[in-house]
Amino acid sequence: MTEIVRAEGLSKRYGRTAVVEKVGFALEEERIYGLIGRNGAGKTTLMRMLTAQLQATEGKIRIFGEHPYENRRVLERICFIKESQQYPDSLKVRDALDIAGAVFPNWDAAFAEQLREEFELPANRIIKKLSRGMLSALGVVTGLASRAPLTLFDEPYLGLDAVARSLFYERLLEDYSLHPRTILLSTHLIDEVSRILEHILLIDKGRLILDTDADELRGSAYTVMGPASKVEAFLAGRKVMSREAIGGYLKATVHERMDAMARSKAGQFGVELSAVSLQELMVQMTGPAVAAKEEEAV
Ligand SMILES: Nc1ncnc2c1ncn2[C@@H]1O[C@H](COP(=O)(O)OP(=O)(O)OP(=O)(O)O)[C@@H](O)[C@H]1O
DSSP: OOEEEEEEEEEEEETTEEEEEEEEEEEESSOEEEEEOOTTSSHHHHHHHHTTSSOOSEEEEEETTBOOTTOHHHHTTEEEEOTTOOOOTTOBHHHHHHHHHHHOTTOOHHHHHHHHHHTTOOTTSBGGGSOHHHHHHHHHHHHHHHOOSEEEEESTTTTOOHHHHHHHHHHHHHHHHHSOOEEEEEESOHHHHHTTOSEEEEEETTEEEEEEEHHHHHTTOEEEEEEHHHHHHHHTTSEEEEEEEETTEEEEEESSOOOHHHHHHHHHHTOEEEEOOHHHHHHHHHSTTHHHHOEEOO
């Protein structure tokens, strides 16, 4: 696999406040990555550094093997769809797509037009007069039609309704299978996008706390549910991430793989096991006092 992005010891500090702290990871060619983290975790800051829009305080970045700052060879192969893209006052939707067509070497004008119609974006409307959702849709259309070898979407769904969001995920997957490229998508709403993510980077308070295959992560924990006494008996000796009492029932998350032994034990104890969602797992990992919650049950 070819490496597209490498970040080493990357930090961004404003005065004494570290917003991104010693982050290191690599992105490979033709994979879809999720950059996950709570509000303010540092996702946008990290993306802005990767795309040379923000100077890192320290650390090293290589994109396509080169330094991205003021490097046209690198930058023309990157499309960064920002959360708050600014457009000139009089620019219309059609103008923005025409400009994107001139900027991105792999731009597919027919695909852009198809997407514009599907997302119901009026070609002649001035961008300043678009609704929040339409503005997000314009970003999504641009990012998809750019077919940039490295495409970054910073929370692209903001303002999109459920129908438009699901259209985005569908078109992204379809087009990615026809034209594979590296996609980095930041989000704090994981469940909806989890099916399209192949790899997860989890950032919490500026630090990268997880860099793992999405399927592996999905299988790394499970929930157990049943009458409290039976669940407690099942939990003995297991790595428990959280417990939630509901009447006489208990729901717990176990940070272990759900293997045949666990299933058989669950049968004996009369408790139910189910897969934990990525969203739930992230909440457990980045919520308050994780260390206190994660305990070896005796
Ligand atoms: N120019 C700046 N000066 C000082 N602090 C900043 C600056 N830019 C960002 N920050 C802080 O850095 C932290 C990370 O911000 P960032 O926008 O990268 O987070 P995020 O993960 O993208 O959040 P969200 O999901 O809410 O968009 C926040 O606490 C933010 O207030």
